[in-house]
Amino acid sequence: MFPSPASVARPQPAGVQSAASLACAPPLSDAARRLGVLPMPNLAWTPEVEAATAHLYEKVKAVMPPVEWPFHAPYVKAINELKKERNAVILAHNYQTPEIYNCVADVVGDSLQLAKLASQSKADIIVQGGVHFMAETSKLLSPEKIVLIPDARAGCSLAESITGADVRALRAKYPGVPVVAYVNTSADVKAEVDICCTSSNALKVVESLGSDRVIFLPDKYLAKNVQAQTKVQIIAWEGACEVHERFTAAEMLRYRADDPSITIIAHPECPPEVVEVSDFAGSTAAMIDYVKTKKPKRVLLVTECSMADNVATETTGTEFVRPCNLCPHMKRITLPKILESLIYLREEIVIEPALAVRARRSVQAMIDLG
Numbered sequence: 257m258f259p260s261p262a263s264v265a266r267p268q269p270a271g272v273q274s275a276a277s278l279a280c281a282p283p284l285s286d287a288a289r290r291l292g293v294l295p296m297p298n299l300a301w302t303p304e305v306e307a308a309t310a311h312l313y314e315k316v317k318a319v320m321p322p323v324e325w326p327f328h329a330p331y332v333k334a335i336n337e338l339k340k341e342r343n344a345v346i347l348a349h350n351y352q353t354p355e356i357y358n359c360v361a362d363v364v365g366d367s368l369q370l371a372k373l374a375s376q377s378k379a380d381i382i383v384q385g386g387v388h389f390m391a392e393t394s395k396l397l398s399p400e401k402i403v404l405i406p407d408a409r410a411g412c413s414l415a416e417s418i419t420g421a422d423v424r425a426l427r428a429k430y431p432g433v434p435v436v437a438y439v440n441t442s443a444d445v446k447a448e449v450d451i452c453c454t455s456s457n458a459l460k461v462v463e464s465l466g467s468d469r470v471i472f473l474p475d476k477y478l479a480k481n482v483q484a485q486t487k488v489q490i491i492a493w494e495g496a497c498e499v500h501e502r503f504t505a506a507e508m509l510r511y512r513a514d515d516p517s518i519t520i521i522a523h524p525e526c527p528p529e530v531v532e533v534s535d536f537a538g539s540t541a542a543m544i545d546y547v548k549t550k551k552p553k554r555v556l557l558v559t560e561c562s563m564a565d566n567v568a569t570e571t572t573g574t575e576f577v578r579p580c581n582l583c584p585h586m587k588r589i590t591l592p593k594i595l596e597s598l599i600y601l602r603e604e605i606v607i608e609p610a611l612a613v614r615a616r617r618s619v620q621a622m623i624d625l626g
């Protein structure tokens with residue numbers, strides 16, 4: 257079924273094998289200085305690797321041709337062995353690729369689910385399959401654990417649209433108006449707001465504050481979608497998700513014209529016109545739940561591309577139409593980088609303690625709301 261070992265040529269992973277690569281390797285993290293660096297495992301595609309990972313290929317075979325598996329399987333095997341050795345837990349957001357989501361992750365879900373579940377685990381180390389603000393949220397909820405992001409450049413257009421200084425300026429402009437921050441924000445921003453929210457509880461959080469005006473940041477589209485459901489006046493920041501804002505209502509209507517029976521499910525980071533022509537709008541967790549419980553025959557998930565692949569591995573009887581907007585930040589996280597993260601314990605998330613206390617308070621305020 258799979259290509260033979262001899263036909264699979266593999267470049268060596270970056271940064272370990274040669275003296276030249278060692279010379280330009282980044283400095284060791286504090287965690288690596290304390291716990292040590294592990295040797296790079298053998299990453300050849302062998303009959304032993306094939307046998308050890310066959311059950312994991314079964315999970316992804318609906319979305320991955322056999323020719324691809326020999327490139328992933330040695331990493332999958334090595335990562336699953338090293339995470340035990342490190343007592344690490346790997347988190348994978350719903351937008352991670354299927355080989356990460358299905359084959360090495362211990363916890364999958366949206367960013368808050370991941371951070372909450374990881375904080376309950378007995379692991380010493382969290383490896384975040386996701387973007388930087390998610391790793392920060394995990395660190396806020398698990399301050400005693402080592403939290404690693406395999407590529408520190410994995411950012412987010414929403415989180416990068418606003419800083420803590422911007423929030424302080426908003427407070428000066430609108431004195432006394434409470435501030436709600438979507439979890440897609442940096443710890444610096446979370447430290448300045450009253451409470452956080454997710455895309456599933458945003459309306460509830462806004463209405464819980466007992467104020468007729470609320471500052472809502474950073475996503476202007478999520479703000480508009482919440483505004484459509486409440487009498488509270490929302491003062492929105494002008495941020496947007498570069499993935500979801502590309503969808504248009506005209507595109508959705510074309511899909512509907514081609515197949516009037518199609519079910520369209522949109523994420524509320526999409527523009528309101530897209531949400532309006534959809535059958536349902538909800539967070540990634542709510543979208544998955546909708547597909548699993550309603551079992552539509554043909555569904556269009558109006559969100560990041562990998563999510564349809566991941567839901568397809570967990571469901572039968574539903575055909576997924578993939579408009580396929582990729583998040584370039586999520587795609588920075590790969591199996592080779594996760595492996596290197598476990599070997600070198602990098603990149604370690606460090607949040608200044610006083611700032612962490614204030615940022616944790618706004619996340620905890622949301623959790624306490626239930």
Ligand code: SF4
Binds near residue numbers: 583
């Ligand atoms: S999909 Fe959008 S909100 Fe999510 S990480 Fe990418 S840019 Fe940020």
